[in-house]
Structure formats: structure tokens, C-alpha cells
Amino acid sequence: MFETIDYLQNGNKVQKKAYEAINNLGIIEDLSAYNPILCGTVPIGIDIPGSDLDIIMEVFDPTPFEKQIKSLYQDTENFTYKNTIIRDNPVSKANFYYDGFEFELFGQPHLVTKQYAYLHMIIENFIITQQPTIKEKVISLKVQGYKTEPAFCKVLGLEGDSYESLIEFGKRNRII
Incomplete structure (x- = not known):
């Protein structure tokens, strides 16, 4: 269900707005090589005002990823980019604001379906369902x-x- 963002079109007001913002930015298409998946609270309808849009990706080589991210989004509001380590895993992370949402683009050298953000969302969605x-x-x-x-x-x-x-x-x- 979460492999594309199409389900957002039929969701609540925030989900529909998120769909528009993501599409207007072209994130899914522009970063398709990294298998982007929207995770977090918005997809499962437990967001609160100020919740961000977390888009996780498979990033096995951070250098070209960083170059592409900066090329695409460095002119967005409050853009930041960093490479760091979380739970002994290298992470590439960009944050910025666009169309009323804070975006977090999060890349790890793991399949998106094995990353904690995705697994947590699957578990949380199951629980609330x-x-x-x-x-x-x-x-x-x-x-x-x-x-x-x-x-x-x-x-x-x-x-x-x-x-x-x-x-x-x-x-x-x-x-x-």
C-alpha cells in the first residue's frame, strides 16, 4: 500500500495536500533511483500540526546522492544537508520546507522496506487498524x-x- 503515494489522493485533507506538495516537487520521480517511500505519521493519519514528511531512500553511495539532493533542493526554505551515523548506520539527511510542510529526505544503505521508519509505520498502521x-x-x-x-x-x-x-x-x- 505504501510503495507509491497514490493512496494520499483519497486521504484526509493533510494527505491530499502532502500528495500535491510531493508531486509539485517531483521527489518520487527525481529520486526514483533511490526507491523513495513516504513514511511517518502523515501516511497513516496520526499526524499533528507541524508533522513532517519523511521520505526514506536506499542510499549506498552518499556522494552522488548529496550532489543530486543539493542540486534539486538547496534553494528551498531552510535547506540543510548532513551525513551522520544513526544506530551504527551511515545516514544521509536533508531537511527543508516546501508548500507548508517540512520535508526530511533520509537515506541509508538498506532496502527501504528494512529501514526502521518503514517497519515502524507498518507496525503502527497495523495497530491502529x-x-x-x-x-x-x-x-x-x-x-x-x-x-x-x-x-x-x-x-x-x-x-x-x-x-x-x-x-x-x-x-x-x-x-x-
């Missing part, structure tokens, strides 16, 4: 300042590192 009352609880916690994964873990009673705990929950329950 199976237990719809959890959705409002998570949104309420997010409004109070919780990040998404810690909010889910609090509602589910999961302890420890929320990013790892959610993955373990997904594996234990055969969601991923």
Missing part, C-alpha cells in the same frame, strides 16, 4: 510532546528503547 481506539490516544500523547514511537510504546505498555521495543513487538506479533 486492529485497535482504532489507540489512534486517538497516540495523537493525544503526540500533542503533549511525545514522539510517535514513544507514544505507541506508552499506550502499549512497552518498556525500554521505544524504537527497538516497537520492532520487537512487530516481530513478536508477526506484523513484520
